[in-house]
Amino acid sequence: MDPLGVLLCGAFTVLVLLLVGSCLLRANRLDRLHVRTDAARAALFAALERRAVVARAAAVLLDDQTLLATAARTETVPATEREAAENDLGKLLGDLPARSLPEPLRAELTDAEQRVMLARRVHNDAVRDTLALRSRRLVRWLRLAGTAPVPGYFEIAEVDAPADGPAEPPPRSRRAGRVVLLDSARRVLLFEGVDPARPGEPFWFTPGGGALPGEDGRAAAGRELAEETGLRVPLDRLVGPVWRRHAVFSFDGGNLAADEEFFLLAADLDRVDTSGFTDLERGTVLGHRWWTAEELRGTGAVVYPRELGDLLGSLDPAAWDGVTRIVC
Known part of the structure; x- marks a missing residue:
């Protein structure tokens, strides 16, 4: 073999060794992250179970059957x-009057709530790091995650333990209309955004937003679609609501109780015009893209609704069965 061939062969060997070494390092780190995530989830569930035990004790003391049943249901x-x-x-x-509880039980409840809050944050931090590595191209192409399930954030509102009344205002109700926008290739348009209070935890969501006073879900969906994408259509073209989603979560330091209706629309869009974004949207929306159902089922990203990849296959704007299904 001539010297050039030897040199090229050596360089190729070095590249292969570097690639293999990089894959081994990433696979090993990914394995550690999955172990960390599993441990954090176990700790979170242990904290939630302890809170339920303390809640049952408070319910028995106060003869509060609603609290007792709710704690058991968790x-x-x-x-x-x-x-x-x-x-x-x-x-x-959070609504329990503090003075109705003995001091030892009140202290135990406060401790239980704080442990839940801390465990949830540790868990979601672990999920964020795991999803970030799983989203890398090399990890996805070579399937370095193996058969490990994709972890997900645990989204609950953070409520402080009771003081002399409700420690925190109840979650603010928010009715919203959203659009599942499909193009001719049956791809769905999603935006990527973050909570300003947790900028390291990005997630993907459909166009749409909160209803204005006097608006129903359909009107809100149509208006938000025009503001966020530039696409304006008659409201009767929005099929549905095909889905409904109830969720309580924290956003920008406050708690929201969202009631979201999803409408289906088939339309090709040459360019997504985001010039109608509000200041909040400009600061929290990172970008957008069109997704196939297969991409959604295989992604490590956080997507809402969570089962969107599986749900897309059953959607047909021309043949909706008239049933509004509950999604999460």
Whole structure:
């Protein structure tokens, strides 16, 4: 072999070794991150279960059957309903009058709430780091995550323990209209955004937003679609609501109880015009893209609704069955 061939062969070997080494390092780090995430989730659930035990003790003392049933429900609901159940329990605990509880029980409840808050933040930090590495091209192309399930954030409103009344205002109700916008290739348009209070936890969502006074979900969806994409259509072209989503979550330091209606629209859009964004949207929306159902099912990103990739296959603007389904 001539010297040039030897040199090229050596360079290729070095590149292969570097690639293999990089893959091994990333796979090892990813494995550690998954272990960290699993441990953080176990710690979070342990903190939630302890809060439920303390809540049951308070319910028995106060003879509060609603609180007792809500605390018990958090331990029996399916995983998809756990966040909603924990939010219900948190709201009831936040509304408890502090003076109705003995000091030891009040202190234990305060400690339980603080542990839940801390465990949730640790868990979501671990999920953020894991999703960031899983989203890297090399990790995705070579499937370095293996069969490990994609972790997800645990979204509950943070409610302080009771003081001399409700420690915090109840979640602000927010009715919203959203649009599942499909192009001719059956891709869906999503925006990527962040909570200003947690800028390191990006997520993807459909166009839409809160209703103005006097608006219903359809009118809000049409108006928000025009403001966020530049696409203006008659409201009767919005099919649905095909889905409805109830969620309680923290955003920009406050708690929201959202009631979202999703409408379906098929339309090709040459350019997404975001000039109608509000100041808040300009500061929190990072970008947008069109997604296929396959991409959504395989992504490590956080997407709302969470089962959007599976739901897209059943959507047909020309053949909606008239049933509004609950999604999460």
